[in-house]
Amino acid sequence: MKQFLLSLLCCLCLTPAFASDKILNIQQVTSSKGITAWLVEDHSIPVISMEIGFTYGSAQDPEMLSGLSTLLSNTLDEGAGEVAAQEFQKRLDDNSITLKFNSSRDGFFGSVKTLSKHKSEAFHLLKLALTAPRFDQEAVDRMIAANQSRIRSALSDPEWIAARIANDKAYEHHPYAMNSGGTLQSLSKITPVNLQEVFKSTITRENLRVAVTGDITAEELTKLLDYVFASLPPSRPKAPIENISVQNKGQNFLYTLDIPQSFVEMRWDGLGRKDENYYTLLLLNHILGGNGFGSRLMEEIREKQGLTYGIYSSPQLLDHAPSFTISTSTENKNVGLMLDNIDAIVKEFIAQGVTNDELRRAKQYMIGSLPLQLTSTDSIASILLGMQMDQLPIDYLDKRDAAIHKVSTEDVKTLAQQLLTPEPLTIIVGNPTLNDNYKMQVVEDIPNAQ
Amino acid sequence: MQKKIYIAILCLLFFTHTAIAQDDKLFNTKSFTLDNGLEVIAIPNTRSPVVTQMVWYKTGAADEPYGQSGVAHYIEHLMFKGSENVAPGELSKTIRDLGGNDNAFTSQDYTAYFQTLSSEYLEKAMRMEADRMKGLKVPEEEAKSELLVVLEERRQRLENDPQALFFAELNAALYPDHPYGIPIIGWKADVENLTLNDALEYFEAHYKPNNARLIVAGDIEPDKLKRLAEKYYGGISRHKVPKRIINRPIDPLITNTTINMQHSRILQPIYARFYRAPNWQENQKESLALTVLQELLDGGSSAPLYQELVAKQKLVASASIRYSSQSLGPTDISFSATPAQNIDAHSVKAAFEAFIAHYSQKDWTEAEIKQAVTRIQDSTAYLRDSVTGPAMIVGQALATGMTLDEIEHYPSLLNQVTPKDVKAVFNKYMSPKSLYVEGFLEPETASLASPEKAAEPTPDKKKGK
Numbered sequence: 001m002k003q004f005l006l007s008l009l010c011c012l013c014l015t016p017a018f019a020s021d022k023i024l025n026i027q028q029v030t031s032s033k034g035i036t037a038w039l040v041e042d043h044s045i046p047v048i049s050m051e052i053g054f055t056y057g058s059a060q061d062p063e064m065l066s067g068l069s070t071l072l073s074n075t076l077d078e079g080a081g082e083v084a085a086q087e088f089q090k091r092l093d094d095n096s097i098t099l100k101f102n103s104s105r106d107g108f109f110g111s112v113k114t115l116s117k118h119k120s121e122a123f124h125l126l127k128l129a130l131t132a133p134r135f136d137q138e139a140v141d142r143m144i145a146a147n148q149s150r151i152r153s154a155l156s157d158p159e160w161i162a163a164r165i166a167n168d169k170a171y172e173h174h175p176y177a178m179n180s181g182g183t184l185q186s187l188s189k190i191t192p193v194n195l196q197e198v199f200k201s202t203i204t205r206e207n208l209r210v211a212v213t214g215d216i217t218a219e220e221l222t223k224l225l226d227y228v229f230a231s232l233p234p235s236r237p238k239a240p241i242e243n244i245s246v247q248n249k250g251q252n253f254l255y256t257l258d259i260p261q262s263f264v265e266m267r268w269d270g271l272g273r274k275d276e277n278y279y280t281l282l283l284l285n286h287i288l289g290g291n292g293f294g295s296r297l298m299e300e301i302r303e304k305q306g307l308t309y310g311i312y313s314s315p316q317l318l319d320h321a322p323s324f325t326i327s328t329s330t331e332n333k334n335v336g337l338m339l340d341n342i343d344a345i346v347k348e349f350i351a352q353g354v355t356n357d358e359l360r361r362a363k364q365y366m367i368g369s370l371p372l373q374l375t376s377t378d379s380i381a382s383i384l385l386g387m388q389m390d391q392l393p394i395d396y397l398d399k400r401d402a403a404i405h406k407v408s409t410e411d412v413k414t415l416a417q418q419l420l421t422p423e424p425l426t427i428i429v430g431n432p433t434l435n436d437n438y439k440m441q442v443v444e445d446i447p448n449a450q
Numbered sequence: 451m452q453k454k455i456y457i458a459i460l461c462l463l464f465f466t467h468t469a470i471a472q473d474d475k476l477f478n479t480k481s482f483t484l485d486n487g488l489e490v491i492a493i494p495n496t497r498s499p500v501v502t503q504m505v506w507y508k509t510g511a512a513d514e515p516y517g518q519s520g521v522a523h524y525i526e527h528l529m530f531k532g533s534e535n536v537a538p539g540e541l542s543k544t545i546r547d548l549g550g551n552d553n554a555f556t557s558q559d560y561t562a563y564f565q566t567l568s569s570e571y572l573e574k575a576m577r578m579e580a581d582r583m584k585g586l587k588v589p590e591e592e593a594k595s596e597l598l599v600v601l602e603e604r605r606q607r608l609e610n611d612p613q614a615l616f617f618a619e620l621n622a623a624l625y626p627d628h629p630y631g632i633p634i635i636g637w638k639a640d641v642e643n644l645t646l647n648d649a650l651e652y653f654e655a656h657y658k659p660n661n662a663r664l665i666v667a668g669d670i671e672p673d674k675l676k677r678l679a680e681k682y683y684g685g686i687s688r689h690k691v692p693k694r695i696i697n698r699p700i701d702p703l704i705t706n707t708t709i710n711m712q713h714s715r716i717l718q719p720i721y722a723r724f725y726r727a728p729n730w731q732e733n734q735k736e737s738l739a740l741t742v743l744q745e746l747l748d749g750g751s752s753a754p755l756y757q758e759l760v761a762k763q764k765l766v767a768s769a770s771i772r773y774s775s776q777s778l779g780p781t782d783i784s785f786s787a788t789p790a791q792n793i794d795a796h797s798v799k800a801a802f803e804a805f806i807a808h809y810s811q812k813d814w815t816e817a818e819i820k821q822a823v824t825r826i827q828d829s830t831a832y833l834r835d836s837v838t839g840p841a842m843i844v845g846q847a848l849a850t851g852m853t854l855d856e857i858e859h860y861p862s863l864l865n866q867v868t869p870k871d872v873k874a875v876f877n878k879y880m881s882p883k884s885l886y887v888e889g890f891l892e893p894e895t896a897s898l899a900s901p902e903k904a905a906e907p908t909p910d911k912k913k914g915k
Contacts, residue, residue: 042497044497045497045831045834045835046831047831047832047835085761086751086752086757086761087752089750089751089752090750090752092750092752093749093750093751093752093753093825094752094821094824094825095828096825096828096829096831096832113832115828115831115832118828138761142760142761142764145764145767145790145791146767146768148767148791149718149767149768149788149790149791150767152717152718152791153613153717153718153788155715155717155718156611156612156613156713156715156716156717156718157611158610257715258714258715259609259610259715260605260609260610261602261605261606261609261610291546291551292542292546292551293530293539293542293543293546294539294542294543294546294547299539302599303539303595304595305595305598306594306595306596306597306598306599306602307598307602308599308602309599309602309603309606329602329605329606329610330602331601331602331605361547364547364548364549365546365547365548365549366549367549368548368549368550368567368568369549369550369551370549371498371499371500371549371568372500372549372550372551372566372567372568374498375497375498375500375668375836375837375838376835376836376837377835378835
């Protein structure tokens with residue numbers, strides 16, 4: 001059966017990007033100056049996507065300057081070298097080049113998408129941004145203002161508020177507790193000097209990972225890698241980030257907001273991508289509450305009872321604090337009923353495990369859905385980058401099916417018992433009606449916002 | 451290789467009526483119509499072994515009977531609740547088990563259903579999609595619980611979100627005499643009282659093959675699609691459908707309208723202004739010129755809108771100008787902005803008025819127009835880097851009045867636009883004299899504090915399943 005499914009998937013591979021014996025034909029390309037990239041060539045359309053990552057994220061932000069890494073991502077493309085901000089943006093706009101940066105807790109990311117005919121300009125601008133950003137005071141102030149405006153807008157969003165409280169409570173006294181987007185105050189303190197510092201720490205050769213997909217040959221890419229990246233400086237020491245499990249498990253926190261529908265988030269410990277049980281977690285997640293209709297939570301709580309528009313579980317992959325969440329929303333008067341339902345479904349899952357048929361269908365989904373993630377140059381490049389950031393081997397995708405097939409119902413049950421037996425950290429934002437079973441601690445101020 | 455040539459020849463035979471030099475086409479679509487009136491469009495793209503099937507019904511919220519607002523969206527939900535050979539919930543679960551995904555959305559103009567999955571399973575998806583076109587078989591209790599889901603969706607998208615409520619108010623004021631003024635998801639009282647029977651009557655009136663379009667994008671050969679479409683959809687009988695009122699003429703605005711909304715949960719104010727504008731079918735020349743105008747004013751952060759209001763004057767944190775020709779009924783060109791900290795929204799209004807007073811008088815150069823047109827043309831070159839994207843784009847354009855030929859040649863149509871055209875549409879639709887609907891969304895101040903009203907409409911043009 002395993003062999004059959006594997007060969008079935010391979011039969012579908014038609015283009016050069018899909019080699020006959022591999023999910024993707026990934027080449028590892030190393031330049032003469034030692035820069036490495038993973039490449040999938042696809043010359044069927046005149047588009048090139050490059051995704052880059054640096055293993056240095058907002059968890060390294062000093063607490064007083066939270067949002068620094070995010071602000072770096074906003075200002076790297078605001079002028080570089082002799083090219084001022086407006087001119088830099090104009091050259092991107094006029095050549096229909098997408099150049100974007102963003103930061104997460106564990107990494108800093110850049111992406112370039114260009115038509116082949118504009119590739120020289122695209123990669124020249126990338127090089128400028130990565131080697132000679134200006135950080136002009138005017139641009140820095142403008143980006144701080146934009147971030148503050150974003151935070152003020154988000155302060156009316158129950159889901160955003162819940163995330164602030166969840167991180168604050170789950171990762172107390174840990175860098176992950178901070179808002180990677182910064183606070184209204186911390187942002188206002190950031191100066192061009194701070195940005196120069198975090199730039200020098202983030203954009204370095206050892207931190208760099210590169211993935212490319214599209215209309216470019218390996219030979220051309222080797223030259224490009226040296227042109228763009230060879231002059232990046234070596235890395236500096238990083239602050240160590242401790243591993244942390246979800247704090248305040250079994251505690252319930254309420255932030256009262258005058259809205260008709262409450263948002264609910266529950267958080268347990270999870271597993272990282274390199275954990276040997278990672279695929280077990282993905283299958284557990286699919287059956288319990290992942291990927292839409294058909295999950296136990298969705299079927300019982302939306303389809304049978306009509307209590308919500310959506311309920312989802314998902315693994316959260318922070319490097320030092322992987323967690324597992326369930327989130328949903330429901331009319332205020334039904335929040336108690338919702339919590340009772342989730343509790344019953346999770347407890348039954350732990351006690352009974354999953355059926356052979358559920359597991360078979362979950363495996364079929366995971367294997368069958370992979371090609372859907374490989375339909376554009378940028379999505380393929382993102383997958384290649386993710387694998388490198390997580391230090392996975394280049395043949396990871398080819399071994400994926402076998403690893404999925406190995407998981408047993410017993411594995412799923414054991415993992416469910418391990419992760420979901422402790423009561424979760426629960427956050428509610430809204431104006432819920434609750435019975436005495438649920439002791440809520442009231443949160444007065446939204447943490448890490450002001 | 452030989453097989454491919456054979457297929458290419460076949461395609462030529464089948465689709466000679468759309469034969470135009472292939473290189474000029476944006477998507478290289480092939481189309482045909484079944485005897486029962488179902489239009490079928492193939493968008494071949496064999497880069498990966500994946501297909502997207504979409505069925506677009508030529509009916510949406512704007513076709514609802516008075517007092518049943520939200521019924522178009524409710525039936526979209528009930529389409530997943532069972533038909534002759536497909537049990538309630540079975541369609542989505544089957545697609546999921548095959549590694550695919552599926553969803554649906556309702557707009558004022560159309561309602562669409564889609565599945566993306568491995569191309570080897572296309573027939574399974576077609577069998578189920580065709581089954582629900584034939585007719586629904588929804589148990590009463592399923593319909594009742596799904597109405598609760600719809601009401602939760604309404605809370606989530608609209609009632610919980612002051613910004614959504616604000617834009618809904620503006621929309622209602624912009625289209626007082628047209629169904630577009632009504633939120634797609636429906637007025638609350640209407641939705642609460644919808645019945646399964648209301649929904650089925652709506653379904654029976656509008657969901658017919660001659661009122662629908664099948665689009666399959668990705669790893670599909672057009673001749674194969676023709677065979678499959680005939681096999682699964684060909685046997686469904688055609689039926690007369692009601693004449694749509696969506697594109698009837700509406701009265702012009704008679705005065706400017708200002709909506710002042712204060713909300714206790716708003717910390718970041720918004721200023722927004724809407725002008726009426728022509729859609730594609732009403733005036734293609736003006737539509738193209740408005741599209742270029744939008745690109746000239748707000749095509750990225752190097753464009754004048756951002757440079758003037760954000761970078762130079764520092765009055766706003768963000769600003770945008772939007773125009774979409776893709777509407778069967780009336781459409782608009784709009785401005786919205788979030789004032790910078792400690793800047794009054796009324797100062798933003800004044801700055802925007804000065805901005806349009808200045809730029810409406812500007813004589814754009816040929817070079818500036820060419821640059822904007824090239825940017826739009828280049829951006830369309832990315833569209834083929836996706837399977838589902840082209841199906842969405844082609845489907846929406848067809849559903850809002852473009853022809854397939856116009857879609858395929860859209861990039862070159864833009865070459866017609868002249869500096870004079872751009873100045874003309876600016877002065878016709880967004881001049882200092884044009885009538886508008888504007889709104890200020892601001893934090894609640896002590897003097898203005900009042901009991902929160904259950905405000906209504908929705909700004910979204912689409913509602914997902």
